[in-house]
Amino acid sequence: MIIETDDFDEALRFYRDVLGMPEQPAFATDGDDRVSILNAGTATIELATPTHARNIDRIEGAEPSSGPTLRLALEVDDAARAVSDARAADARLLAPLTTTPFRSINARVEGPAGWQVTFFQELESVEERASRPGFDTDDQRAR
Template sequence: MSSAELPPPSPVRQLRLVVAADDYEAAVRFFRDVLGLPEQAAYSGDGDARVVILEAGRATLEIANPAQRRMIDDVEVGRQVAPQIRVAFEVDDTAATTERLVAAGATQVAPPTTTPWQSVNARLDAPAGLHITVFQELRTPDERAALDGFGTESA
């Protein structure tokens, strides 16, 4: 693709998911210290106001219609469990990450499962009321794009 064919850069520079955690210390320990999200910044203010911003690698916004949401739940869990918002983290080893997170207090909803789209996904309920997926990609984006049903909406 030549530079003349490249899409214009996005006007959005960062996706930041903001989560209010009743047990702030437990949530920070879980996501920073156990899952391993590096701390980018932390701020405090009057009345014990505190926030920590954790790096989570590349951010994407996945928008799924109700049929896709049901299909993902069926594949990963075998039943409908996901709330409207589910947070997914790509990791190097789904099984080892799941074990670490469960040992740190997460509740396993479904064990690591190989999906039809060639990733290994596990579901957990995590601190701060988050329903999460940890996933390990088994194929590169180019390999996946060659599979039936994969591509882009604009293609």
């Protein structure tokens, strides 16, 4: 994922220094050609229909997005601390800490360049979740 930003220094400060993503070497030429590759750990891609995205907005208490969005979702050990750190770095709170029906604590902020960042703290393992009703893969769901 590439986040193009006009305020590179602010974005770098937020993602590297506030969110704690370690920086790794990256190639750039000179002048205004700047890039930073940040290690975000293990990544997953969540594909969602617009209906599901609006349901998540509702569950998290966030205003519905207008049109398709890209949102970073970062698993953290302490969602409250992540939100506090982000807000101290001038991130705008979009959705407060919420315990979700899918057993995680979620909160959402708006970071540099307008990107939404959801912090989620898991309250149960994938194995525990898989044993509960409603948690299936798309292929397992009846259509």
